[in-house]
Structures are given as C-alpha cells and as structure tokens.
Amino acid sequence: MLDEIRKQAAQAARELVEQAKPARGEIFVVGCSSSEMVGRRIGQGSSLEAAEAAFEGIYPVLQEAGIYLAAQCCEHLNRAIVVPRAALPAGAPVAWVIPQPKAGGSFAATAWKRLPDPVVVESIQGALGMDIGGTLIGMHLRPVAVPVRLTLSKIGEAGLICARTRPKLIGGARAVYTEE
Numbered sequence: 001m002l003d004e005i006r007k008q009a010a011q012a013a014r015e016l017v018e019q020a021k022p023a024r025g026e027i028f029v030v031g032c033s034s035s036e037m038v039g040r041r042i043g044q045g046s047s048l049e050a051a052e053a054a055f056e057g058i059y060p061v062l063q064e065a066g067i068y069l070a071a072q073c074c075e076h077l078n079r080a081i082v083v084p085r086a087a088l089p090a091g092a093p094v095a096w097v098i099p100q101p102k103a104g105g106s107f108a109a110t111a112w113k114r115l116p117d118p119v120v121v122e123s124i125q126g127a128l129g130m131d132i133g134g135t136l137i138g139m140h141l142r143p144v145a146v147p148v149r150l151t152l153s154k155i156g157e158a159g160l161i162c163a164r165t166r167p168k169l170i171g172g173a174r175a176v177y178t179e180e
Contacts, residue, residue: 001156002053005037008155009057012130012162015150017065020128020164024066027087029126029140030058031072031079032107033133037156042133043074050156051106054132055114070124071111072137073104081124081140082108085117094119107132127165133158141165 013028022028032054035045062069068087073080080095082104088094097120099108112118124140128148131137132155138145142165154160 001038002049005050005053005156006057008152009054009132010061011057012150012152012155012160013058013061015152016128016130016148016162016164017061017067019148019150022065022067022127022164025087026067026127027070027083027124028062028067029070029072029081029124029129029137030054030107031129031131031133031135031137031140032105033135033158034101034106036133036158039157042135046101046106048101048106048110051101051110054107054155055110058130059114069111069115070126070140071108071115072135072140073099073108073120074135076102077104077108077120078122079136079139080104080120080122082111082115082118082120083124084115085119087124088119088121092121094121096120129163131161131163134161138163144168 034047034051071082145163148162
C-alpha cells in the first residue's frame with residue numbers, strides 16, 4: 001500500500017504541475033490526512049508511514065520544478081503551514097511549534113523533518129495545492145482558486161481535490177457598471 005501511495009502522490013503532483021504551469025519559486029500547498037489515505041476517518045488513524053510515502057512521492061516532483069512545498073498542519077495547530085524559510089519574504093513572521101503526528105499531523109511532521117530549514121507560519125498564499133483527504137487547504141491558496149481535474153481521484157483511500165489559482169479578474173467583458 002505504501003508504494004502505491006508514493007506512486008499516486010508523485011503522479012498527482014506531476015499532473016497538477018503540468019496543468020497549472022506554476023513559475024519557479026511558487027508555493028504548492030499540501031493538506032494531507034494520513035488517516036484517510038489508510039482507510040480511516042480523518043484524525044482517527046494517523047499513519048506516519050503513509051505520510052512519509054506521500055511526501056516521498058510529492059517532494060521530488062516539486063524540487064524538479066523549482067517549487068516550494070508548504071505542508072498544512074491539522075486543526076490542532078490551527079492549520080498552520082510548514083515551509084522552507086527560503087520560501088518566505090524577508091522578515092515574514094514565523095511561529096514556534098514543532099508539528100507531531102497527533103498535533104499537527106503526520107504529513108506536516110514529516111515535512112518538518114525533511115524540508116531544508118523548516119519554519120511554521122500561520123498562513124501563506126499558495127499558487128496551487130493538493131488536498132488529500134478533505135483537509136480544507138483553501139485558506140492557504142490565493143483568492144481565486146480554480147479546480148484542476150486529474151486522472152486520479154484518490155491517493156490511497158483518501159479523496160483528492162486539486163486547485164490552481166489565477167489573478168483576480170477586475171472589470172473586463174462581463175463587468176457591469178450600471179443597473180438596468
């Protein structure tokens with residue numbers, strides 16, 4: 001099962017990057033329920049091994065594309081984000097906490113251990129993202145999120161929803177300036 005999670009996570013990350021075409025240096029948000037990946041209910045069966053497999057599938061794809069991984073913590077850490085310090089603007093405020101499998105989530109704990117110079121921030125504005133298991137990553141994406149359909153709809157047993165973002169459209173052909 002772990003090898004399948006690794007392969008599916010890599011495939012999903014690759015497809016999302018290919019479809020979204022993010023610029024180098026952009027931020028890719030991942031919310032991941034390891035419980036859901038192994039067929040349990042979110043928060044009820046944390047699996048460090050499943051989280052590590054997903055990380056091992058996703059992270060190399062992002063490294064190759066020059067994109068930063070931002071790992072969303074669970075609600076016990078208010079869905080804070082683990083990210084490499086290099087992804088943040090100079091002077092950006094960081095929080096002090098070390099994610100654990102049952103306080104932050106297994107995926108965030110794995111990211112903390114494996115990302116270069118990891119920090120935790122309360123929020124971030126990612127350009128694209130992957131929600132594995134219904135973790136609700138929308139709060140960490142830029143304001144206009146656009147669903148991206150992949151060939152996969154699950155990683156392990158967890159549902160998969162992906163999105164990219166686009167700039168806000170202000171005005172334009174559909175804008176209305178007077179009431180009729």
